[in-house]
Amino acid sequence: MKSSVSLRRRLLLSVMSAVFMLWLVFGVVSYRVARTEAGEMLDGQLAQTAHLILAQMRYTPNDDRALNQLIPLNAPEIHPYEQSLEFQVWDARGQLWLHSDNAPTTPIAHRVGYADIHNAKQLWRMLALWSPDHHYQVQVAEPVKDREEVAFNMATHSLWPMVLALPLLAGLIYLAVKQSMKPLDNVALSVIARSKNNLEPIATGTAPREARPLIDALNNLFERLASALEFERRFTADAAHELRTPLAAIKLQAQVCQISQDESSRLHALSQVALSVDRASRLIDQLLGLARLDPLQSVTHAVSFDLSLLAQDVLKELRPAIHEKSQQLEAVLPSAPVKLQGDPDMLRLAIRNLLENATRYTPKQGRIQVGIEDKPRAIRLWVRDSGPGALAEDLPQLTERFYRGQNITAEGSGLGLPIVKRVAELNGARLSLNNLPGGGLEAMLEWCPPAHLNA
Amino acid sequence: MRIFLVEDDPQLGDGLYMALRIAGHAVDWVRDGEHARQALRDQVYGVCILDLGLPRVDGLSIVKEMRALENHTPVLILTARDASSDRVDGLDAGADDYLVKPFDLPELLARVRALARRSSGSVAPTLVQGLIALNPTSRRVTRDGAYVALSGREYALLHDLLINRGHIRTKAELEEGLYAWGDEVESNTVEVYVHHLRKKLGADLIRTIRGQGYVIGDDE
Numbered sequence: 001m002k003s004s005v006s007l008r009r010r011l012l013l014s015v016m017s018a019v020f021m022l023w024l025v026f027g028v029v030s031y032r033v034a035r036t037e038a039g040e041m042l043d044g045q046l047a048q049t050a051h052l053i054l055a056q057m058r059y060t061p062n063d064d065r066a067l068n069q070l071i072p073l074n075a076p077e078i079h080p081y082e083q084s085l086e087f088q089v090w091d092a093r094g095q096l097w098l099h100s101d102n103a104p105t106t107p108i109a110h111r112v113g114y115a116d117i118h119n120a121k122q123l124w125r126m127l128a129l130w131s132p133d134h135h136y137q138v139q140v141a142e143p144v145k146d147r148e149e150v151a152f153n154m155a156t157h158s159l160w161p162m163v164l165a166l167p168l169l170a171g172l173i174y175l176a177v178k179q180s181m182k183p184l185d186n187v188a189l190s191v192i193a194r195s196k197n198n199l200e201p202i203a204t205g206t207a208p209r210e211a212r213p214l215i216d217a218l219n220n221l222f223e224r225l226a227s228a229l230e231f232e233r234r235f236t237a238d239a240a241h242e243l244r245t246p247l248a249a250i251k252l253q254a255q256v257c258q259i260s261q262d263e264s265s266r267l268h269a270l271s272q273v274a275l276s277v278d279r280a281s282r283l284i285d286q287l288l289g290l291a292r293l294d295p296l297q298s299v300t301h302a303v304s305f306d307l308s309l310l311a312q313d314v315l316k317e318l319r320p321a322i323h324e325k326s327q328q329l330e331a332v333l334p335s336a337p338v339k340l341q342g343d344p345d346m347l348r349l350a351i352r353n354l355l356e357n358a359t360r361y362t363p364k365q366g367r368i369q370v371g372i373e374d375k376p377r378a379i380r381l382w383v384r385d386s387g388p389g390a391l392a393e394d395l396p397q398l399t400e401r402f403y404r405g406q407n408i409t410a411e412g413s414g415l416g417l418p419i420v421k422r423v424a425e426l427n428g429a430r431l432s433l434n435n436l437p438g439g440g441l442e443a444m445l446e447w448c449p450p451a452h453l454n455a
Numbered sequence: 456m457r458i459f460l461v462e463d464d465p466q467l468g469d470g471l472y473m474a475l476r477i478a479g480h481a482v483d484w485v486r487d488g489e490h491a492r493q494a495l496r497d498q499v500y501g502v503c504i505l506d507l508g509l510p511r512v513d514g515l516s517i518v519k520e521m522r523a524l525e526n527h528t529p530v531l532i533l534t535a536r537d538a539s540s541d542r543v544d545g546l547d548a549g550a551d552d553y554l555v556k557p558f559d560l561p562e563l564l565a566r567v568r569a570l571a572r573r574s575s576g577s578v579a580p581t582l583v584q585g586l587i588a589l590n591p592t593s594r595r596v597t598r599d600g601a602y603v604a605l606s607g608r609e610y611a612l613l614h615d616l617l618i619n620r621g622h623i624r625t626k627a628e629l630e631e632g633l634y635a636w637g638d639e640v641e642s643n644t645v646e647v648y649v650h651h652l653r654k655k656l657g658a659d660l661i662r663t664i665r666g667q668g669y670v671i672g673d674d675e
Contacts, residue, residue, distance in 0.1 A: 237538075242535070244535040244556045245467060245535055246467075248464075249464060249467035249469075250466075251558075252467060252474065252557070253469070255470075255559070255560035259474070268473070269470070272470060273466075404510065
């Protein structure tokens with residue numbers, strides 16, 4: 001399983017890495033700026049030193065005595081940033097007048113101004129400057145290494161507050177994220193704390209706006225779950241109640257049998273027991289049928305079959321029952337195969353239910369019509385009875401479970417048409433019920449567009 | 456006693472019909488609410504047994520309508536639902552008692568007897584008049600403690616008069632209690648059974664009120 005994304009972690013990581021990146025960029029930039037500034041400052045000091053030396057030259061005796069004087073500079077350091085300077089003072093003729101003890105006796109630089117030069121295996125920063133009267137030129141140099149050290153120290157010291165601020169910042173970000181996530185945690189806790197029977201909607205009052213779509217979706221789900229549970233509960237209760245009536249009849253008839261004095265009423269009671277058991281078994285069969293159909297999303301093993309042949313099969317099975325009630329059966333089935341894709345066993349059950357309904361509601365000597373129509377745009381199968389039909393307000397509810405038309409006195413389980421409807425849904429058909437103009441009810445299964453075109 | 460039975464389930468209805476007949480009652484059985492409403496308007500019954508889940512008009516509406524029309528016939532409702540709300544609704548609508556399916560036949564018969572007894576204003580299960588005692592549970596009639604054998608209709612007539620003690624019962628009323636729909640009504644039946652009862656239980660038990668009918672006990 002892919003590990004789930006933690007918003008808190010993601011937020012923390014992204015904010016922290018952004019802050020760290022910025023911090024790094026700022027650090028590098030300010031380090032560089034500080035180093036540049038330190039270099040400028042040291043250059044300024046170099047210039048000041050050069051000017052000081054030139055000013056001193058005015059008071060130097062202007063003869064050979066002063067030529068090639070060595071100035072010792074190895075005094076003890078009084079400040080760590082004190083630079084180990086070298087200098088030379090030359091005149092316009094190229095004679096060396098003064099130089100520091102560590103400086104060479106050849107010119108350090110060959111041109112005026114600032115320059116970086118290599119000498120004695122190290123890098124020097126130097127400045128060559130003429131006195132205003134052009135008598136003397138002073139050359140001052142200091143090792144780049146020392147300068148770098150000062151610049152580095154100055155730059156790094158300016159970074160210290162930033163370094164200290166980083167963990168502090170991280171802590172503050174962590175707290176802020178945690179605090180911001182708290183309402184979301186509260187929502188989660190309130191869901192976790194729910195009992196499994198609690199399908200009340202989650203209160204949206206204190207929840208953050210960002211969590212609203214999730215809460216709305218959850219509430220929507222709760223609502224659908226509650227209605228599904230309510231449907232199941234009602235269905236179970238209805239099923240239990242429907243079974244109670246045949247059970248009550250069985251018990252009652254058995255007790256009637258016990259108190260009956262004569263043989264014929266005993267036999268009558270026993271035959272009633274048998275009828276009630278038949279009814280209870282039929283109800284159980286229908287319930288099991290629905291239970292099998294209910295969880296299906298679609299037909300799992302759709303095959304190609306001939307609807308006409310299937311209808312003929314069912315008619316053959318039911319012919320004796322139709323005969324018993326002296327009902328006339330008119331079947332208009334095409335001789336050419338009517339090809340459909342679907343589950344033929346389910347459809348056999350559906351057609352059987354429709355035909356059983358028709359015989360049940362059609363009076364003796366009544367007429368039952370069965371027909372199939374194979375048109376390019378739709379395939380239709382209809383069963384028409386010559387019974388009392390249904391009240392107009394009952395028609396849409398006849399496919400609801402355990403619903404019985406108010407006008408209906410014939411016994412039924414109240415599950416036949418719901419089963420047909422479910423089979424139709426699963427097999428890409430539509431069930432419609434209509435009162436016939438001359439009396440009676442028409443039940444029609446319609447494939448539109450026919451399932452065989454999709455196959 | 457004449458009992459009105461409203462039950463749409465053919466086997467359950469048949470069982471109730473047979474059981475009540477065996478218990479000596481005249482039974483009218485209808486299978487839907489609309490017929491029940493019509494019959495209750497035309498006919499007076501000792502007890503009405505009513506299924507709640509009926510086609511066309513449901514049982515609750517029938518009870519409500521009965522009570523609205525000042526019909527005080529005791530009503531026993533049969534329900535497949537054991538939720539207390541159904542029973543409460545039934546009793547509040549005006550039913551006197553209820554049974555949840557599946558029920559016990561002896562219990563049903565006992566409840567029917569109790570309802571008849573209560574509606575007659577008598578609490579004692581045994582009806583006594585002078586030396587005559589009638590026990591509706593055992594259907595035994597005694598005179599001075601000695602058992603008297605009565606036919607089903609003789610018993611029904613005596614029961615009717617004892618339950619309505621002090622009230623004059625017309626011949627037509629007594630006849631209605633003896634016959635259900637479709638029973639062959641013989642002429643002079645009431646006179647014949649009254650004659651039999653007087654022979655078996657004494658001539659002074661049932662008094663003839665000329666031009667009105669018969670009464671046991673003092674008429675008020």
